[in-house]
Amino acid sequence: MSEAHKITLIPGDGIGPEVSSAVVSILEAAGKKTGCSFDWHRYDAGADAFAKTGEYIPKALYESIEQNRVALKGPVTTPIGGGFSSINVTLRKKFDLFSNFRPVKSLPGLKTNYPNIDLIIFRENTEDLYAGLEVMVQPDVAQSLKIITRKGSTRIAKAAFDYAKKHGRKKIHAIHKANIMKLSDGLFLKCCQEVAAGFPEVTYAEHIVDNTCMQLVLNPYQYDIILTENLYGDILSDLCSAFVGGLGLVPGANIGLECAIFEAVHGSAPDIAGQDKANPTALLQSAVLMLHHIDEPATAEKVQTALETVYAEGKTLTKDVGGNSGTKAFADAVIAAIG
Ligand code: NAI
Numbered sequence: 001m002s003e004a005h006k007i008t009l010i011p012g013d014g015i016g017p018e019v020s021s022a023v024v025s026i027l028e029a030a031g032k033k034t035g036c037s038f039d040w041h042r043y044d045a046g047a048d049a050f051a052k053t054g055e056y057i058p059k060a061l062y063e064s065i066e067q068n069r070v071a072l073k074g075p076v077t078t079p080i081g082g083g084f085s086s087i088n089v090t091l092r093k094k095f096d097l098f099s100n101f102r103p104v105k106s107l108p109g110l111k112t113n114y115p116n117i118d119l120i121i122f123r124e125n126t127e128d129l130y131a132g133l134e135v136m137v138q139p140d141v142a143q144s145l146k147i148i149t150r151k152g153s154t155r156i157a158k159a160a161f162d163y164a165k166k167h168g169r170k171k172i173h174a175i176h177k178a179n180i181m182k183l184s185d186g187l188f189l190k191c192c193q194e195v196a197a198g199f200p201e202v203t204y205a206e207h208i209v210d211n212t213c214m215q216l217v218l219n220p221y222q223y224d225i226i227l228t229e230n231l232y233g234d235i236l237s238d239l240c241s242a243f244v245g246g247l248g249l250v251p252g253a254n255i256g257l258e259c260a261i262f263e264a265v266h267g268s269a270p271d272i273a274g275q276d277k278a279n280p281t282a283l284l285q286s287a288v289l290m291l292h293h294i295d296e297p298a299t300a301e302k303v304q305t306a307l308e309t310v311y312a313e314g315k316t317l318t319k320d321v322g323g324n325s326g327t328k329a330f331a332d333a334v335i336a337a338i339g
Contacts, residue, residue: 004039005294008064008071013048014268015278015327016074022280022331023072023287029335030302036291041068045087046076056084057091065095065259072290073263074283077270085132091261092125097254098152099159100125100233101289102265104240104250107281109312110321114220114243120169121226121240122160123233124188125254127152130230148184148229153191159255160227161199171203172196175212175228175236188229213239237265248279248320251286253293262290276326279318281307284334306337 011020024040031037043049043061050056065071078086091097100123106116133145160172174192178185189206196204207215209232215222216236220243226236241250247266254261264282272278284307291300310316316333317323325333 002035002037004037005070005296006039006041006068007290007294008061008068009040009042010045010061010071010073010076011042012074012076012268013046014075014077014270014273016076016268018274018276018278018327019264019280019283020072020074022327023283025331026280026284026303026306026334026338027287027291027299030299030306030338033302033338034296034299036296036299045073045091046078046084050084057087057094062094065091065261069259070290070294071259071261072283072287073261075264075266075268077268088263089130089132092254095256095259095261096126097256097259097261098124098126098155099253099255101159101163101253101255102233102237102240102250103285103289104237104244106244107249107311108308109314110245110317112243112245117220117240117243119220119223119226119240120163121228121233121237122156122163123237124152124156124229125233126230128230130234146181146184148188150187150191153188153229154195157192157195157227160225161195161202164202164225165199169202169224171205171224172227173212173223173225174204174206175209175226175232176206177209177232179208185229192227209236212236216240216243241265245321247282248318249281249285251282251284251289253286253289255293260290260293262286262293276328277319278327279320280327280331281318302338303334305339306334309337310334 011017041064076087102121105118127147129146131147135143137143176185178189241247250265252265288300288304310333316325
């Protein structure tokens with residue numbers, strides 16, 4: 001057996017600990033078959049971490065990600081309208097994880113209104129309105145700064161086009177609102193156009209974000225790769241997740257030049273937390289992306305095949321996708337299906 005992969009594990013809160021524990025057990029089981037082992041370095045973040053350490057993101061967690069360069073993260077609750085800054089946004093900015101990669105793909109056997117979906121969202125992950133630069137300019141006037149840079153726009157466009165070329169994807173749509181935000185979204189588009197010019201084999205198109213929402217609902221099949229800024233990417237990800245069965249399914253990867261953090265698109269789902277109802281598929285598919293990233297394709301393949309077997313059989317699914325099983329029973333079914 002080769003040396004264990006050191007991976008920083010942030011279980012998160014809400015449904016985070018339930019889905020993380022399911023995913024860890026599935027990865028451990030698959031790894032036993034392929035000779036791949038894991039050394040999990042576990043850390044709290046957010047309100048739980050603050051209660052224990054007085055820090056929302058403990059220094060030791062930062063150091064662990066710096067050393068291991070790979071993290072698997074469950075969702076963390078962010079207070080609305082006040083309180084501490086988003087842990088997710090803070091980590092993405094701290095480690096300059098500029099590329100948020102979100103594949104939205106139908107699973108076998110799952111009946112939805114949109115069969116055979118296969119599209120990818122590349123979301124810029126460090127700037128835009130998520131730069132968190134907000135001030136009260138007068139007692140009744142708040143200002144939030146939208147930051148769009150040539151560097152940020154060019155590198156996410158490059159990531160999307162490089163991926164398309166490597167994986168034979170045919171079309172990229174840059175999604176924007178440059179008719180209104182002529183300077184910021186205008187710069188984003190300019191950078192996308194410049195990068196597109198270097199990839200004649202990939203068709204490049206541009207859609208305005210509001211029209212995109214309608215186009216997606218009417219005919220998502222017209223999109224192959226969606227390339228967009230931070231806020232539009234966040235919103236379109238949730239919209240697209242509905243095509244394949246909802247937020248319980250869609251994975252994500254936050255990739256930078258030094259480190260990568262793998263996490264689902266969904267949040268901490270407080271409405272179902274602690275009830276053994278959460279679907280761990282989204283985090284599991286994020287973990288599959290992680291296995292490819294750490295060069296464990298055989299283990300990734302084993303996990304994905306077992307997951308698809310369970311969906312194709314349709315006997316042990318969670319409630320969000322029409323089943324009657326709990327998180328643990330679903331995880332056990334995936335483990336049993338590992339060949
Ligand atoms: P959410 O994604 O947590 O939940 C939206 C809906 O989807 C809920 O009805 C929930 O039950 C359902 N859902 C989500 N994941 C599911 C799963 N795995 N299985 C079954 N059903 C699932 O979004 P919401 O409610 O807007 O946010 C809750 C909290 O999560 C907020 O504090 C938010 O800031 C945080 N959040 C954290 C993220 C992260 O850590 N990466 C990302 C998005 C939100």
